[in-house]
Amino acid sequence: MEYFNLVVTLLDATVRVATPLVLAALAGLFAERSGVVDIALEGKMLGAAFIGASVATVGGSAWLGLLAGIVTAIAFSLLHGYACITHRGNQVVSGLAINILLAGLTPTLGIAWFARGGQTPTLSGDARFQAITLPFARELADVPVIGPIYAELISGHNLLVYLAIAAVPLTAWVLYRTRFGLRLRAVGENPAAVDTAGISVSALRYQALIVAGVLTGIAGTYLSVAQNAAFGRDMTAGQGYLALAALIFAKWRPVPVLLACLLFGFLGSLEARLQGVPLPGIGQVPVQFIQALPYILTVVLLAGFIGKAIPPKAIGIPYVKER
Amino acid sequence: MTVSATSYAGRPATVPRWVSIGLIPLINLALAFLVSGLVVIAIGENPLDAVRFLIYGAFGYEAAIGYTLYYATNFIFTGLAVAVAFHCGLFNIGGEGQAYIGGLGVGLVCLYFDFLPFWAILPLAIAAGALFGAAWAFIPGYLQAKRGSHVVITTIMFNFIAASLMVYLLVNVLIQPGQMSPETRQFLPNARLPAMHEILAWFGIKFARSPLNLSFFWALICSILVWAFIWRTRWGYELRTVGENPRAAVYGGISPSRSIILAMLISGALAGFVGLNEIMGVQQRILLNFVAGYGFVGIAVALMGRNHPVGILLASLLFGMLYQGGSELAFEMPTITREMIVVIQGLVILFAGALENMFRPAIERFFLRRAEAAGSRRPAPAE
Numbered sequence: 001m002e003y004f005n006l007v008v009t010l011l012d013a014t015v016r017v018a019t020p021l022v023l024a025a026l027a028g029l030f031a032e033r034s035g036v037v038d039i040a041l042e043g044k045m046l047g048a049a050f051i052g053a054s055v056a057t058v059g060g061s062a063w064l065g066l067l068a069g070i071v072t073a074i075a076f077s078l079l080h081g082y083a084c085i086t087h088r089g090n091q092v093v094s095g096l097a098i099n100i101l102l103a104g105l106t107p108t109l110g111i112a113w114f115a116r117g118g119q120t121p122t123l124s125g126d127a128r129f130q131a132i133t134l135p136f137a138r139e140l141a142d143v144p145v146i147g148p149i150y151a152e153l154i155s156g157h158n159l160l161v162y163l164a165i166a167a168v169p170l171t172a173w174v175l176y177r178t179r180f181g182l183r184l185r186a187v188g189e190n191p192a193a194v195d196t197a198g199i200s201v202s203a204l205r206y207q208a209l210i211v212a213g214v215l216t217g218i219a220g221t222y223l224s225v226a227q228n229a230a231f232g233r234d235m236t237a238g239q240g241y242l243a244l245a246a247l248i249f250a251k252w253r254p255v256p257v258l259l260a261c262l263l264f265g266f267l268g269s270l271e272a273r274l275q276g277v278p279l280p281g282i283g284q285v286p287v288q289f290i291q292a293l294p295y296i297l298t299v300v301l302l303a304g305f306i307g308k309a310i311p312p313k314a315i316g317i318p319y320v321k322e323r
Numbered sequence: 324m325t326v327s328a329t330s331y332a333g334r335p336a337t338v339p340r341w342v343s344i345g346l347i348p349l350i351n352l353a354l355a356f357l358v359s360g361l362v363v364i365a366i367g368e369n370p371l372d373a374v375r376f377l378i379y380g381a382f383g384y385e386a387a388i389g390y391t392l393y394y395a396t397n398f399i400f401t402g403l404a405v406a407v408a409f410h411c412g413l414f415n416i417g418g419e420g421q422a423y424i425g426g427l428g429v430g431l432v433c434l435y436f437d438f439l440p441f442w443a444i445l446p447l448a449i450a451a452g453a454l455f456g457a458a459w460a461f462i463p464g465y466l467q468a469k470r471g472s473h474v475v476i477t478t479i480m481f482n483f484i485a486a487s488l489m490v491y492l493l494v495n496v497l498i499q500p501g502q503m504s505p506e507t508r509q510f511l512p513n514a515r516l517p518a519m520h521e522i523l524a525w526f527g528i529k530f531a532r533s534p535l536n537l538s539f540f541w542a543l544i545c546s547i548l549v550w551a552f553i554w555r556t557r558w559g560y561e562l563r564t565v566g567e568n569p570r571a572a573v574y575g576g577i578s579p580s581r582s583i584i585l586a587m588l589i590s591g592a593l594a595g596f597v598g599l600n601e602i603m604g605v606q607q608r609i610l611l612n613f614v615a616g617y618g619f620v621g622i623a624v625a626l627m628g629r630n631h632p633v634g635i636l637l638a639s640l641l642f643g644m645l646y647q648g649g650s651e652l653a654f655e656m657p658t659i660t661r662e663m664i665v666v667i668q669g670l671v672i673l674f675a676g677a678l679e680n681m682f683r684p685a686i687e688r689f690f691l692r693r694a695e696a697a698g699s700r701r702p703a704p705a706e
Binding site for chain 1 (some may be wrong): 362365366367417428431462466470471472473475476478480481484485487488490491494495518607619622623658659660661662664665666668669670672673676677678679680681
């Protein structure tokens, strides 16, 4: 029973850690399936986290914060699109520029606006997304096995966590069952064919980037307005890149994205608990090894040693309409 | 995802050279500064005052010049590293991790070979920095060349793996016993690079104390070596050919995978030399996070310097000035922090790199039309 409770708390933490990864990785999925490399996930999340928390502080509403975070992320998505769709700039360079720009801009503005060393003031009450208790969670809590699973693991998260989980089947549906999804996948594989069919390649890619902006906006706001109660310097701490790794690990498909993010999230929550605890049969595992494991796994996968990660065919190549 | 202006290949090169290597980078830089100025205004400070503090902080007194050149040393190494990979069509974002591991190599030599005299430790440290940095770049290079794994992604992953590895090594293995912070012991005096004010003192010249050290000269030597390698050797030629057109390279009897691995090895080795400056020159012990983003600055430097050693030297000087002047600025104007420099860095990458096509076609068209008008009496060459 003790182990059971441990597993439930561990999985509960996994869900919290995985939420921003799922949202960001799905954002990357839309962008990259349309043929645009998006390493700017990190920067857009950071920007959304900062503006989201700032607006939630000033406006006193978590919803206003979410809206502002989404608008911020869309704005930088559009900048990315302007550089690499309109001007056919290098997509990696553009993404990196956005990441570095926001890594500098968020503390600069944060210090100027709030004078707290780059932090935003602590949010409380309506300015923050609070945990939602699902119906009957309290009544069922004492029932063995099902009780803890329902009350701890399924109930008691904030709205954005449920939104992230819902985004996975929604993305799968959009990608595989709608006209937009079909065109999106086509434009990432063979933009010339899409162009010949009379559909604008640029417009499709811009749309994909806007969707990516919405999702990274939610992911960033989750960090500062839901999971934590304030924006802190460099609060994304590489999660955008981790989401990118999860996207590759999932071979650019929605449901595997969820699984990859849960795996990486599980490793993240495990790492916090394994500090100095010897594992039976293995001995003490260095925390840093668990930290590096998602990246090592992704490299191994990319190397083609466990399956093969084949990216969308037209990824990274600016589309030139007529030669 | 090659980084080259291939869309302009095949067009007659009548745009004057000073336009493409002088005017266009300057316009991009001016735009980056303009937007930075707007950010300063948004914070509520006067951008002209900020520029004054910045320039005074970078060149106003002797120690400032020393600091500026000390920062520039790091940027020359990382800028050259990015440029060598660029010439082979590779985008090495892993300078951060390669510099970190390179510094480990330098530090290990300084720790465990300090029974040797300085003149014997120095070449060993240079070799170790190059070897460790190159080793960290080898795996992404090999995977790109042989298994087609994209080097951008693998180098990003290797940055994170390097960070975890260094924390593990410093916390568990290399830490000085009986000490709390994860650092090694200080190097012995014979395992330290002499600082510039010490070197100048040997010749009877007085210079203010600064972290600037002997590695600055090694950075200049590396710039010359990189120039000679890229434009004056067969390997450099092969590397550039692969960068321009890998398929043509194959027909020319060049092995793209060999060039890719070679480019990444050299790139990693150059990044590893950051360790000479930071670890052997300034910190004189191994510690966490000494790379502090210098690897990413290298990308901005290479883009500004158009991947040429001379351009990289100038761009490194510019960024050295921004870093040093930025600290002075942060001191004088408390509302502006050092992160303002990161903003400028991001904007330079944006305008000089991602948005380089925004003005280039219009500017080039202007000069092409002028050239055409001037040469209209002569028959135009057939295209």
